[in-house]
Ligand code: FES
């Protein structure tokens with residue numbers, strides 16, 4: 001056990017979880033080989049032969065569309081001796097040729113040609129040497145996941161309460177189809193990956209870490225809710241445990257959102273278009289549901305390493321652990337397929353402004369996470385981190401409480417302790 005949870009309402013996380021190489025090794029087996037792990041969005045591979053190469057759960061994969069138009073995931077390792085079969089980041093391929101000895105696979109993964117095949121003994125069978133696939137691949141509303149555990153529960157069951165929040169994203173499109181907008185943000189952080197999980201839905205830090213951003217909004221004329229006496233400014237929403245380690249902060253939106261809620265920083269020119277989007281939303285979903293979609297913003301964690309920041313833009317963010325103290329982050333902007341050029345410009349601007357690697361939030365968050373990791377060097381002497389905000393409360397927990405963080409850690413501990 002790496003948690004303390006007891007009657008006196010203490011909840012503490014053992015810092016070895018963030019620093020010990022032995023834990024990092026265990027996570028690879030017990031978490032990343034057993035959970036549904038995000039691969040990509042269907043819209044990233046539209047036509048037969050479209051592909052992206054990625055590292056998912058530490059494995060090189062080819063995320064692609066086959067000749068029948070199905071989304072596929074292949075392990076990017078040659079059946080001959082293991083070379084990466086595809087070394088391009090993205091593209092469209094009729095076939096994948098391994099550059100080492102020239103074995104060639106078609107876009108459906110079948111081994112198509114072997115140079116000098118005649119030299120192989122009888123019994124050599126190309127049909128047995130197709131590119132391997134993970135035991136399970138499934139999608140929910142365009143989000144594609146893989147699972148290395150053949151016995152895992154279905155993706156739908158796994159997602160549990162997170163599905164409702166993915167639905168709220170999909171409903172932003174009139175056709176229900178969202179698309180990843182071309183281009184990827186990529187950066188490394190010198191910190192344990194779980195610190196970014198925490199940070200992605202830790203609203204307790206907003207006031208102290210992001211004062212620059214809050215001042216910018218205020219100066220731009222954005223109406224900020226005044227905190228009630230004794231309350232934290234960002235306490236304007238709730239934190240929820242969505243089951244299976246997933247969690248969300250579900251907040252009143254004061255930042256606006258390009259989908260349907262205008263704020264001054266979007267500029268007067270964009271106002272009519274944003275009002276039109278709002279009207280479409282109301283026509284399609286009704287007043288109440290439209291308000292649910294547009295007037296709240298939600299930071300969702302799908303256990304273990306997918307984040308949907310559904311607010312001032314929609315950001316898909318995932319991160320791969322590289323070492324106990326290092327992760328690689330990838331992030332994409334998501335928007336309705338039918339979005340106009342004006343709305344898309346606002347969306348991309350918002351995508352960069354807050355969560356972008358050079359935006360108002362992310363550099364400050366990275367600074368915080370790397371400072372936490374530096375503090376972890378003393379984990380043997382100072383072994384416990386405190387995570388008990390809101391524990392004594394009955395019922396609803398605020399976004400600045402830590403119920404949702406505890407839900408993540410309880411699931412993590414359950415899987416790692418097996
Ligand atoms: S390793 Fe791919 S052809 Fe030899």
Ligand SMILES: [Fe+2]
Pocket residue numbers: 199205206209210361365
């Ligand atoms: Fe932050």
